[in-house]
Amino acid sequence: MSAADDSLETGNLVHAGPAAAMAREAGALLRQHYQRGVVTEYKGEVDLVTVADRESEKLLVERLHARWPDYGILGEEGTRKHMECEYRWYIDPLDGTTNFAHGFPAFCVSMGLEHRRPGTPTDADGELVAAVIYDPLRDEMFLAEKGRGAYLNGRRIHVSSTATMAESLIATGFPSRKRHGNPNVHFYHEVTLRSHGVRRAGSAALDLAYTACGRLDGYWEFKLNPWDTAAGVLLVREAGGTVTYIDGSPFRLESAEVLASNGIIHASLIHLFEDMFAGRDLEPIPTPQEFAAMRKDDKVSTQIR
DSSP, X not given: OOTTOSBOOGGGOSSHHHHHHHHHHHHHHHHHHHHHOOOEEESSSSOEEEHHHHHHHHHHHHHHHHHOTTSEEEETTSOEEOTTSSEEEEEEEEETHHHHHHTOSOOEEEEEXXXXXXXXXXXXXXXXXXXXXXXXXXXXXXXXXXXXXXXXXXXXXXXXXXXXXXXXXXXXXOOSSOGGGOTHHHHHHHHHHHSSEEEOXXXXXXXXXXXXXXXXXXXXXXXXXXXXXXXXXXXXXHXXXXXXXXXXXXXXXXXXXXXXXXXXXXXXXXXXXXXXXXXXXXXXXXXXXXXHHHXXXXXXXXXXX
């Protein structure tokens, strides 16, 4: 298979191919739970986990360990196996748990593989080499391997060619807990004013996959985890896009923040965040009291007309 090929047989992929079969199996399990109803419990204040999360992670860990017994696995629901190994899988067995629990149809299985060559410093990232994101409700399988491109259901995908912020559709996300300490609503407001729109679908992995295939032109979020981003970051890169931190510095798997785009609008996004962090050219959000006065004025003017 050459880099220019537009189609793909998953059997040609050393890691993503076998992992795709595992993700499809986990996705079928999630779909069954989704169709018959969801049992949930809370890990924290409003941070929930479902039976499906745990069963999906158990299935993936068993399949990964059977296929690659010497690989490490870091899973959202607590799996920590062989993290000293040269290869590490980062798995989110159900990205979009809140959506899933409420019956909102936006969630996926996410699996990203890091290769840490011998001698890699403990405080440095390895290289992302394989990615799988599977949406079981739409039966959409996103795959990538380092240097071999990104694919959706076997067809090559590319980031969008949107040239300006004003024409861009961008996504973001908000934390499921401690939202009172997260200022992202201010960034949401400013980006909304300068773009064609901002979407908040509730799955970081799908937001990155959609950026990779051109459904979105960019995406940002704060305080994520490696299992949220590992697969999606490689997808965006292999689809021709750019992923950094918000200030343009290199992305790290610790995922304290992520800024992904088609590459064309990346400098504009970085510049906008620089302005926002510095408090430059901000559009104030009306307070509820100010909005109440505006509504009252609108009613009066309507009655006069």
